[in-house]
Amino acid sequence: xxLAELQRKGDYTWEVPEGTTPGMRxxxxxxxxxxxxxxxxxxxxxxxxxxxxxxxxQKWSLAMPDVHTGYxxxxxxxxxxxxxxxxxxxxxxxxxxxxxxRLLATTLFKEEIEQRIDRFLTALFQAIPxxxxxxxPLRLSDTELNNVFxxxxxxxxxxxxxxxxxxxxxxxxxxxxxxxPSKVSPLAKKRGKPQLGSLGxxxxxxxxxxxxxxxxxxxxxLFSLEDGxxxxxxxxxxxxxxxxxxxDYLKVFQGASRKYDIKLPDKQLACVPAxxxxxxNYFGAMAAAANYAWTNRQMMSFWVRNVVEQKFGATATxxxxxxxxxxxxxxxxxxxxxxxxxxxxxxxxxxxxxxxxYGIGQPVLIPGSMGTASYVLxxxxxxxxxxxxxxxxxAGRVLSRKAAxxxxxxxxxxxNLKQKHITIKTDxxxxxxxxxxxxxxxxxxxxxxxxxxxxxxxxxxxxxIGVIKG
Amino acid sequence: MLKYEFVEHTADLTFKACGRDLNRxxxxxxxxxxxxxxMLEDVALRETTTxxxxxxxxxxxxxxxxxxxxxxxxxxxxxxxxxxVNVVGLSLSAECWGERxxxxxxxxxxxxKAVTYHNLQIKKNNVYHAEITLDV
Numbered sequence: 011x012x013l014a015e016l017q018r019k020g021d022y023t024w025e026v027p028e029g030t031t032p033g034m035r036x037x038x039x040x041x042x043x044x045x046x047x048x049x050x051x052x053x054x055x056x057x058x059x060x061x062x063x064x065x066x067x068q069k070w071s072l073a074m075p076d077v078h079t080g081y082x083x084x085x086x087x088x089x090x091x092x093x094x095x096x097x098x099x100x101x102x103x104x105x106x107x108x109x110x111x112r113l114l115a116t117t118l119f120k121e122e123i124e125q126r127i128d129r130f131l132t133a134l135f136q137a138i139p140x141x142x143x144x145x146x147p148l149r150l151s152d153t154e155l156n157n158v159f160x161x162x163x164x165x166x167x168x169x170x171x172x173x174x175x176x177x178x179x180x181x182x183x184x185x186x187x188x189x190x191p192s193k194v195s196p197l198a199k200k201r202g203k204p205q206l207g208s209l210g211x212x213x214x215x216x217x218x219x220x221x222x223x224x225x226x227x228x229x230x231x232l233f234s235l236e237d238g239x240x241x242x243x244x245x246x247x248x249x250x251x252x253x254x255x256x257x258d259y260l261k262v263f264q265g266a267s268r269k270y271d272i273k274l275p276d277k278q279l280a281c282v283p284a285x286x287x288x289x290x291n292y293f294g295a296m297a298a299a300a301n302y303a304w305t306n307r308q309m310m311s312f313w314v315r316n317v318v319e320q321k322f323g324a325t326a327t328x329x330x331x332x333x334x335x336x337x338x339x340x341x342x343x344x345x346x347x348x349x350x351x352x353x354x355x356x357x358x359x360x361x362x363x364x365x366x367x368y369g370i371g372q373p374v375l376i377p378g379s380m381g382t383a384s385y386v387l388x389x390x391x392x393x394x395x396x397x398x399x400x401x402x403x404x405a406g407r408v409l410s411r412k413a414a415x416x417x418x419x420x421x422x423x424x425x426n427l428k429q430k431h432i433t434i435k436t437d438x439x440x441x442x443x444x445x446x447x448x449x450x451x452x453x454x455x456x457x458x459x460x461x462x463x464x465x466x467x468x469x470x471x472x473x474x475i476g477v478i479k480g
Numbered sequence: 481m482l483k484y485e486f487v488e489h490t491a492d493l494t495f496k497a498c499g500r501d502l503n504r505x506x507x508x509x510x511x512x513x514x515x516x517x518x519m520l521e522d523v524a525l526r527e528t529t530t531x532x533x534x535x536x537x538x539x540x541x542x543x544x545x546x547x548x549x550x551x552x553x554x555x556x557x558x559x560x561x562x563x564x565v566n567v568v569g570l571s572l573s574a575e576c577w578g579e580r581x582x583x584x585x586x587x588x589x590x591x592x593k594a595v596t597y598h599n600l601q602i603k604k605n606n607v608y609h610a611e612i613t614l615d616v
Contacts, residue, residue: 051490078490081598081613105594105615142517142591143554143581200555211591212616250554253593253615257547260597264540277539277597410488411590411616441590480591 012052016040022463026071031059033273038062040073041397043459049408049451053079060275061089065283066096068344068351072397074358075459076406076451080104082278085357085407088400091284093339093350097272098289099281100263100296102354104335105256107296108303109247110181111359111375111403112331113386114311115233117324118240120220120475126321127218131435131476133321134216134242137313139208140480141437146207146309155203159191162301163331166308172315172328176308178367180331181360184304186338190294194251195258198295202251202302207309209246209480211438213445215377216310217243218476219384225468229388232368233329235470242314242326243384243472244307245377246480247335252299259292284352293337300336307331329386330373334359334403342398353398361389361401361466374466376457379405379450380434380442380479381427384472385457392464401466402459405450418443427477436479445479481607484512493590494599494613502538505608506545506565506572513546513595514560514578516614517553519587523561526579534571538602541572542610546595549576557581590616 016024019039026038038058042050054077061083062071068090077086082101091097123130139146150158157165163184167174177183209216221239224230235241248255263280266288272281282288311328318326337354344351365372371389378384382405393399409417420442427434436442443449460466483504484497495512499505514520531548535541545565552558560578581588598613 081492081596081615105596142588143557197551197555201551212593254551257594261540261543264597265536277600280597407490410490411493412486412488438588440587444590 013050016055022459026055026059031056031063031275033063034059036062036067036070038071040077041075041459041463043075043455045455046075046451046459050077051079054084057084058087060279061087063275064091064097064099064279064281065272066092068092068349074402075456076357076402076404078406080356082276083354083356086402087356088353088358088397090342090351090353090398093352094285096284096352097281098284098292098337098352099279099354100256100259100292101278101280102356103256103296103337104356105253106247106335107252107256107299108333109335110303110307110331110333111377112244112307112311113329113375114242114314114326115235115329116240116242116318116326118322119238120240123240127433127476130218130321131433131478133317134314135435135478137317138216138310140478142211144208144210145204148206150203150206155199156191158206158305159194159298159301160189161185163304163308166305171309171312176328179328180304181333184308184331186297186300188293189297189301191298193291193294194255194298198251198254198258201254202249205249206302206306208249209310210249211480214246214480215380216478217474219243219472219474221470222383222473223471225470226388229370229469232370233373233386233469234327235329235386241472243375243377244310246307246310248299248303249306251302255295255299259295262288296337300333304331330375332359332375343395353400355400357403358400359403360399361387361393362399363389363391363394371467374401376402377404378453379447380445380477381430381432381474382447382453385468386470386472387460387466388469390464390467393466397465402456405453405456407449408451409449411444414443414446414449418446418448432474432477434477434479438479442479483508489613492613493616494611497610497612499608502567502608503565505602505610506542506567507563509542509546509610509612510549510560510563513549513592513614516590516592518559518581518589520561522586523559524579525561525577529558529576531574531576532572536570539600541567541570542602542612543595543597543600545572546612550592550595559586592616
């Protein structure tokens with residue numbers, strides 16, 4: 011697969027024509043600027059083409075500008091499958107089911123905390139468990155864990171971890187319908203039980219940020235964001251529970267794909283008809299993991315708020331919470347018809363043009379790489395037409411973890427952050443280079459594409475001053 | 481012949497494990513996984529645990545084996561430093577030596593979310609080669 015096989019369809023749209031790979035049912039579309047083309051890997055184009063071969067796919071196999079090679083689906087991939095004739099694929103969701111981002115806006119301003127950033131960061135670091143295999147402070151019973159799987163963030167709010175208003179500011183109100191804890195394996199429950207309320211490791215983080223620039227005043231006002239305001243961004247997912255659910259169902263789907271006679275170009279693309287028993291079971295388990303992740307982020311927000319209140323006498327409200335690894339049943343226009351489809355977003359964020367709590371396009375939270383800006387965007391009508399109401403999810407990697415580790419040292423990376431007046435806390439200094447800004451595409455370039463293309467509107471730019479790296 | 485080596489993969493961590501027979505490939509793949517999770521130099525051979533399983537193909541067996549080691553690490557907090565694997569047909573039995581993780585003595589490396597099927601393959605030329613991608 012080479013770049014030469016791509017056809018330019020617009021300033022920011024490149025098409026992977028049907029026929030590029032045998033069995034493609036629809037063309038692929040990759041959203042990129044000329045600047046970002048140099049990062050596009052042949053493997054990622056192949057993965058966009060492979061996804062286009064899956065039964066029931068609608069319109070296009072899409073890739074957002076933060077695209078890079080994943081396993082099965084590319085990261086940054088979006089694909090919608092007919093709800094009755096299409097498939098569900100765990101590889102189109104990923105192992106970290108409902109990995110996502112949450113933003114809290116505090117009543118503090120940058121100048122109030124600048125001199126106390128170390129204390130602030132240390133308090134947050136102590137309040138929120140992070141790192142490899144990190145465990146939460148709760149000891150849940152089996153019944154409580156099942157409640158988490160069934161009810162998501164609602165369970166957390168009912169148990170005292172937050173405010174009922176928080177639920178209105180979560181994608182899907184922090185609870186995906188159709189969750190079925192009985193479809194979650196005992197092993198997934200065992201892995202998930204001790205970890206609820208923990209950040210995890212890898213690219214998961216908590217950042218203290220401030221609003222550096224506002225582009226859309228009205229939307230920013232509605233989202234309660236103003237210049238210089240201090241915000242807290244959280245990036246985490248469904249921990250071991252989600253990882254094991256994906257592992258379990260990939261295994262089930264290997265055999266089931268053969269049973270339903272689905273030809274796969276890559277084992278990691280294993281899928282089954284959405285309406286089959288295996289498909290329904292996976293959706294029940296996947297939704298349970300999604301609910302676990304919303305609960306997880308809700309609980310961490312509670313501890314963030316405690317710190318903000320106790321250390322500064324300030325408060326923090328939830329701006330929004332988005333999922334960027336998920337499959338959801340949604341209605342979209344396909345040709346003249348409105349159709350129910352399972353939209354798979356793997357490293358892509360929902361960007362609907364209407365959010366019931368704000369009355370305008372939904373807030374979309376896009377974290378940059380460690381030490382670079384993050385963005386708050388807004389969903390648009392164009393996204394509904396061009397990308398099944400989806401946009402990018404972050405900067406997107408360009409350097410492998412191996413390459414990042416061999417070309418950068420943790421000392422150099424932390425020194426670089428220090429020069430930008432960013433403080434970092436982690437239990438895991440040796441892994442810092444893996445998440446260095448150099449390992450990622452420039453976030454500003456990614457945002458330029460989604461904004462120029464019109465699949466999102468830029469509302470605000472947030473700059474970090476403190477980072478907790480998981 | 482290297483026991484294992486890590487190769488470039490943008491999103492995740494891919495390694496190749498080699499061995500003169502399947503047993504060695506499985507043992508070397510286990511070491512590659514465990515070394516990703518923890519600094520193995522600090523792990524002592526204090527306890528043993530036994531793992532047994534049967535799968536549908538060699539590749540599935542390797543996927544299940546590594547997944548079991550990952551779960552053993554995460555749930556039981558047990559790091560495996562050495563193992564003796566015996567593959568017969570599509571069944572595996574293994575004796576694993578290592579110890580429980582002590583945050584004061586052990587240096588944890590990278591959290592592995594899962595073993596993937598991405599390009600998962602076992603090939604035999606002169607020796608056996610396996611390629612495995614971990615989601616991290």
